[in-house]
Amino acid sequence: MYISNFPDRDTSDDDHLLTIQFTAADGQQTSLIMNVHEIDQDRDGIGPYSVTVDFSKDQTGFFFDPQKTNIIQQAAADWATSAEIRPYSRLGTMAV
Numbered sequence: 001m002y003i004s005n006f007p008d009r010d011t012s013d014d015d016h017l018l019t020i021q022f023t024a025a026d027g028q029q030t031s032l033i034m035n036v037h038e039i040d041q042d043r044d045g046i047g048p049y050s051v052t053v054d055f056s057k058d059q060t061g062f063f064f065d066p067q068k069t070n071i072i073q074q075a076a077a078d079w080a081t082s083a084e085i086r087p088y089s090r091l092g093t094m095a096v
Contacts, residue, residue, distance in 0.1 A: 003036065014038045051076035 003018070020032045053076050055063040063069050 011040055013040045049080045051080045 014037075016036045016038060018034045018036045020034070021029060022032070023029050053069075053072055055069055055072075058064070063072070
């Protein structure tokens, strides 16, 4: 299972617990708790791309709040830092 998360900017691997709760149609519930090892791939510095966020078309006023625009701009900068061109790998066929 692969899970992605937003960068935490600490450049160190971490271990976490992932709890998945299943609910059946009849309401019966069961949980699965899994150990997750995070391989931290955060990189310091600026990535190969620059992401510009344009808030000028916001007609709702939602992004008039500097805190909200800062969050979006930080997320865009995080994505730009981690973006890279990766070669596609060929996957083998699988019999079902």
